[in-house]
């Protein structure tokens with residue numbers, strides 16, 4: 001079977017599953033800011049969240065191209081992958097850098113859904129995009145690490161059993177390069193909550209189940225260390241290309257959803273005795289948004305193909321994320337404009353998706369940081385920060 005045929009089958013199957021979670025399901029959860037437990041369970045049961053886990057550990061061993069098709073179709077259906085995408089990209093760190101024992105212990109359970117690895121703890125309130133300056137410390141004492149500090153925007157922490165935590169194990173003034181001395185710990189939150197870990201939900205403009213984490217001398221067994229101590233920043237960077245490509249695919253899915261809705265509405269809505277879509281002022285912005293989504297998709301396909309063949313893809317993965325996030329945001333604006341007043345009404349879902357797709361301009365990486373990457377690493381200009 002060709003790649004294209006596999007993708008078509010996969011698309012069809014994911015689309016079918018998503019159809020059982022219609023607009024009203026998401027609208028209702030959005031109003032109550034509740035986590036889509038039933039949807040995530042259905043995806044897990046169908047094996048989609050284990051797409052990247054190798055077959056020997058109970059997953060389907062697919063590539064980033066296929067995983068990105070799954071997330072694209074979720075967003076394309078009007079849903080939001082934000083509820084579950086972290087399982088795909090955080091798992092890569094465990095797979096690439098975890099010990100055999102860790103992989104055998106965790107991956108099969110993650111594949112079946114018995115264990116959820118949905119939380120990734122990097123961001124901190126006082127240091128933001130300047131990741132290497134993070135202040136959360138994990139101090140080794142005998143067989144344990146003692147963790148203290150604070151994280152912010154840690155999504156799905158209340159709906160995950162495991163947390164992939166990035167913390168400093170060597171103070172920054174004792175390392176040669178600022179990227180050194182960070183480590184990754186796989187924290188079992190079921191044991192940690194109430195014993196040094198406190199989770200505080202943050203209400204945001206969209207339904208995202210994000211939280212703040214407080215670590216107060218939390219004891220984590222030393223066996224939770226993933227890979228080597230002090231190499232965590234390197235491991236973090238290793239996982240970023242996959243994350244960028246998967247997020248780009250979500251943006252493409254959102255963009256296609258907006259464009260489909262906007263074109264249909266432009267055909268159906270009659271004002272001044274003609275469909276509004278007959279006016280170039282309405283039609284052309286929708287056409288332009290479509291062009292930009294299709295162009296972004298090509299970069300995402302290129303980045304995924306490079307990634308899956310083991311080639312360098314930092315530039316392409318970053319560019320795909322930037323292009324797709326900009327294109328989905330353009331499509332969101334166009335859809336609101338096309339719907340006029342109804343674009344603001346909750347019952348039409350446009351405003352909900354508009355709020356949701358805005359996030360991709362900022363998280364998991366902001367547009368400026370991607371431009372800084374391209375300026376420095378692709379074009380060879382001086383580091384700007």
Ligand SMILES: Cc1cc2nc3c(=O)[nH]c(=O)nc-3n(C[C@H](O)[C@H](O)[C@H](O)COP(=O)(O)OP(=O)(O)OC[C@H]3O[C@@H](n4cnc5c(N)ncnc54)[C@H](O)[C@@H]3O)c2cc1C
Nearest residue numbers: 120121122123128129153154155208210363364366368385
């Ligand atoms: C809903 C949501 C969910 C999230 N989920 C997670 C998660 O699960 N795990 C996690 O670890 N993090 C998560 N994040 C955090 C996210 O990755 C950060 O918000 C993002 O990396 C930006 O960091 P910041 O918010 O501190 O912004 P800052 O770093 O304070 O930046 C603010 C603005 O200034 C710009 N800026 C800063 N420095 C420069 C510079 N040198 N040059 C040009 N522009 C600059 C940025 O581009 C940005 O627009 C989430 C965020 C949100 C809002």
